[in-house]
Amino acid sequence: MHDGSLKENQLYPSELCTFFCKDYQFGIDILKVHEINKQVILTPVPQAPDCVLGLMNLRGRIVTIVDLAKKLGFLHKNNNKKKAR
Known part of the structure; x- marks a missing residue:
């Protein structure tokens, strides 16, 4: 019976580095x-x-740094605006 868990040789990673963007x-x-x-x-x-x-x-390698939110087309919210009441 299959238990639904991923095995080491499967296509999906067993561990992820997660982060939030917007x-x-x-x-x-x-x-x-x-x-x-x-x-x-x-x-x-x-x-x-x-x-x-x-x-x-x-360490001697030139690396390009990208703003992921801009690259993905997410709009930057202005946090200084007052919320409507």
């Missing part, structure tokens, strides 16, 4: 995640698409 929760196979950085120094890129925040040097 009101959506996303998950990435934990084996695809190299590291998570909170504070990075970004170098601006002239004429880059709006979603590109800049470039960073990660």
Whole structure:
């Protein structure tokens, strides 16, 4: 009888690194995640698409940093507006 659990050799990952972007929760196979950085120094890129925040040097490798919300087309909500009563 099948118990519904995923086996190691199946297509789906057994562990996910999850994060939120706006009101959506996303998950990435934990084996695809190299590291998570909170504070990075970004170098601006002239004429880059709006979603590109800049470039960073990660131990000698140049990495493009992207605003996922902009890339996915999520609108940025203005949190300073007062809620209607």
